[in-house]
Amino acid sequence: MTRKVVITGLGAFTPIGSDAPTTWENSLKGTSGVRKLTDEWVEKYELPVSIAAKAAAPAADFLSRVEMKRMDPSTQFAVIAAREAWKDSGIDTDAIDHDRFAVSFATGIGGVWTLLDGWDTLRERGPRRVMPMTVPMLMPNGPAAAVSLDLGARGSARTPVSACASGTEAMAQGLELIRQGKADVVVVGGAEAAIHPMPMASFAAMQALSKRNDEPERASRPYDIDRDGFVMGEGAGAIVLESEEHALARGARIYAELAGAGITSDAHHITAPDPEGLGATRALRAAMEDGGIVPTDVVHVNAHATSTPVGDVPEYTALKTALGDHLDDVWVSATKSQMGHLLGASGAVESVLTTLAVYHRKAPLTINLENQDPKIPLKVVTSPTDLPEGEIVALNNSFGFGGHNAVVAIRSYTK
Structure with missing residues (x-):
């Protein structure tokens, strides 16, 4: 087991x-x-x-x-x-x-x-x-x-x-x-x-x-x-x-369950992501499969979302492919809008925020989104947003130079 x-x-x-x-x-x-x-x-x-x-x-x-x-x-x-x-x-x-x-x-x-x-x-x-x-x-x-x-x-x-x-x-x-x-x-x-x-x-x-x-x-x-x-x-x-x-x-206070993880590589380019998001899609699917998660379980994503012209679109494509039409119901936060890109620390900090989002049933804000790119029709958190009750899952995406893709799935905790 x-x-x-x-x-x-x-x-x-x-x-x-x-x-x-x-x-x-x-x-x-x-x-x-x-x-x-x-x-x-x-x-x-x-x-x-x-x-x-x-x-x-x-x-x-x-x-x-x-x-x-x-x-x-x-x-x-x-x-x-x-x-x-x-x-x-x-x-x-x-x-x-x-x-x-x-x-x-x-x-x-x-x-x-x-x-x-x-x-x-x-x-x-x-x-x-x-x-x-x-x-x-x-x-x-x-x-x-x-x-x-x-x-x-x-x-x-x-x-x-x-x-x-x-x-x-x-x-x-x-x-x-x-x-x-x-x-x-x-x-x-x-x-x-x-x-x-x-x-x-x-x-x-x-x-x-x-x-x-x-x-x-x-x-x-x-x-x-x-x-x-x-x-x-x-x-x-x-x-x-x-x-x-x-x-x-030991009677610990438990924030959430780390339910699954998926790691893949693009094998595409040293700095640019696969334009079709194929590696990111496989990482998303692997994390969900690892945690026994289906797309409709996911209510929130803390996206990689660096704010680069070429990086944000492939991530949307990957999310759409992995979550299908259910993506229209998923709240997406892009917290690099607030704290910049912490490079190798970004996934850890964003996992802290994703854990707290699941624990407190709230999603962090995305700021500076004034004219959303029509190529990225995500449901972005731009004002205070509550997440649903019951068992929920949030995903945290991280993608890096060299074609590295890593996704973790964090689930609300029940014994």
Whole structure:
């Protein structure tokens, strides 16, 4: 019999909130976290894009000076979110079997600030001035390693790296670890801190970023006919997964069930999605099949919806193919409109929001949708919206460069 996997703890460190409750509350209000960048490097490098969605608070407000010095910003965000999720779960650290406690924490880019600052130090000041902790800080598994060290997870510490699908793949990995009996508890999530001149210059060069520099709060416009690219965001999301029996044995508060996951690849193009959404369709169908879900069970989707001219349409096509005419009855949220695109952290943060949507029976808002693209006739959440009572299912979609597709299905919990 397949072990049921449940969600018992949530943490978030985002552009619209430094914790999960604040992020959730602001997602229902339609708060924008996008701002004009004031960093000196914007002018120094004459970047064509000068807006981004930075974390809502400094990491230094939550970490010690020693921790700040020894962690790349991406790892700082991961530890903050994981500590919140762990506390929220109510698990007694001393009472669990740490050999059956695992971590799967993702990133899309990793410690880019540490890497490039280290390179600058080497060129300008020589090898003796490069910090000895540079490699542990820049490595992509840094967030997973730091979370496992901080919480004492000895089962395994894994790091999915699949661009913007990374955080959702971590969810899928945690699901399988528990189902296969290899762990009772898994902290999953994703972290990213790539608001740095080099990646921003690269994304801008490929025409992926919005250039609405004079209207930062209106720049991220999923599904709008005038969308012109995504907005860079940063932060982390963390979720505590447990087997149902483990959670019930300790009397845990259960938010929802992680019912299924689907992972596929397009094998189409390194940056562009399959224009027909074929890989995304297979991921959606796989997630539903994995959870024993039929299309009419689905009431809500937190879409990938980056706000790029070429990305939003194939996702609609995939949803239409996978859900059929029932898609007309499904409420769709595009929360990147509020917090930008957190790259490898986006799927984790959006899974936090999807879990809370199922738990509270409310859907987060999509902002800046003023003139909906007729090629994307979705039922988009643009005003406060309640989800139905009874057993419901919500899907969270994540798609990344390289053709990575990941979808998770989150179901309201019943014993």
